[in-house]
Amino acid sequence: MTNFAALLRLLTGDGVEFILVGGAAATAHGSVRLTRDLDIVYRRTPENLARLAACLAPHRPYLRGAPPGLPFQFDRDTLQRGLNFTLTTDLGWLDVLGEITGGGGFEELLPHSIRVTLYGVECWCLELTHLIEVKRAAGRPRDLDAVAELEALLEESKGSAG
Amino acid sequence: MKSKDRESSEARSSIDDVIEVYKRDIDRTLLRESLKLSVEQRFEALRELQAFAEELQRAPRTKPR
Numbered sequence: 001m002t003n004f005a006a007l008l009r010l011l012t013g014d015g016v017e018f019i020l021v022g023g024a025a026a027t028a029h030g031s032v033r034l035t036r037d038l039d040i041v042y043r044r045t046p047e048n049l050a051r052l053a054a055c056l057a058p059h060r061p062y063l064r065g066a067p068p069g070l071p072f073q074f075d076r077d078t079l080q081r082g083l084n085f086t087l088t089t090d091l092g093w094l095d096v097l098g099e100i101t102g103g104g105g106f107e108e109l110l111p112h113s114i115r116v117t118l119y120g121v122e123c124w125c126l127e128l129t130h131l132i133e134v135k136r137a138a139g140r141p142r143d144l145d146a147v148a149e150l151e152a153l154l155e156e157s158k159g160s161a162g
Numbered sequence: 163m164k165s166k167d168r169e170s171s172e173a174r175s176s177i178d179d180v181i182e183v184y185k186r187d188i189d190r191t192l193l194r195e196s197l198k199l200s201v202e203q204r205f206e207a208l209r210e211l212q213a214f215a216e217e218l219q220r221a222p223r224t225k226p227r
Contacts, residue, residue: 001212004205027208030196034211118202139177148184149193156193 002092005119007038010091012121014055017043019113020125021100021134026146028116029128030153033146037086037093043106044098049079052096059089102137103130128154 004024011018020028023035042052053076061074064086072078074087083098099105103126112130115122126134132150135143196204 001209001216004209024205027204028201030193030199030204032192032196032207032211034215035208036212116201118200118205136177144177144180145184148181149188151181152185152188152190153193153197156190157197 002037002094004038004092006091007089007094008119008123009121010055010059011040011052012123014051016052016055017045017048017106018052018124019106019109020116020123021097021103021109021131022095023146025126025131026150028118028125029131029150030157031146031149033149037095039095039097041097041100041103041106041109044079046076046080050076053079056087056089056094056096059091061085061087061089061094064088064093100134100138102139103134128157 018040020039021041022037022039023031023033024038026033027035042048053074056074062068063070063072066072074085079085079096085096087094087096100109103109109126109130110124112127113124114127116125128150132147132154135147135150196207199207
């Protein structure tokens, strides 16, 4: 089971710049769907790559679904050479994304993000309207029912606000 | 021959139709309850759902005789 609280405290405590996206962002906006991992888009500056690699290192990050024993090392150079990593860690499943389809990277997503506070920490979270746009743009069939729920949430929150 | 714009617009329309069909089956009472919670409470509800899902996966399955 993914320990969302521990992962978020770890990342924010170590000053990692990231934006919550995917199912966790949907949860923040009120989704009641089950998600098993924490998806983040991280800023690809050299300093942030180093912070991200260093904070996850003690938690045994490894490629999810890969056979055990591969010579995988999650460090700054690996992050620099790669982009998106789906990881297992001691704290649960973490998807570390340099970009998302239909949304781009940290710099593109930041203007469409809001601050959320949970578990005593504050972090960026993709806003609901943009989360819908990104999922629509990605156009994956498996996302369409998630989009339907997000649009219903948007309608409900507008209804309760007005 | 269809123009690319028209094809894209038709694909969009088809996606919209699918989303509208999914929307009909959404239990909005659950969403309204969720919207009353704080962000942290929503994550706590997710954690409980995760634990329940894992418990169900561990549960032994037998066929009644």
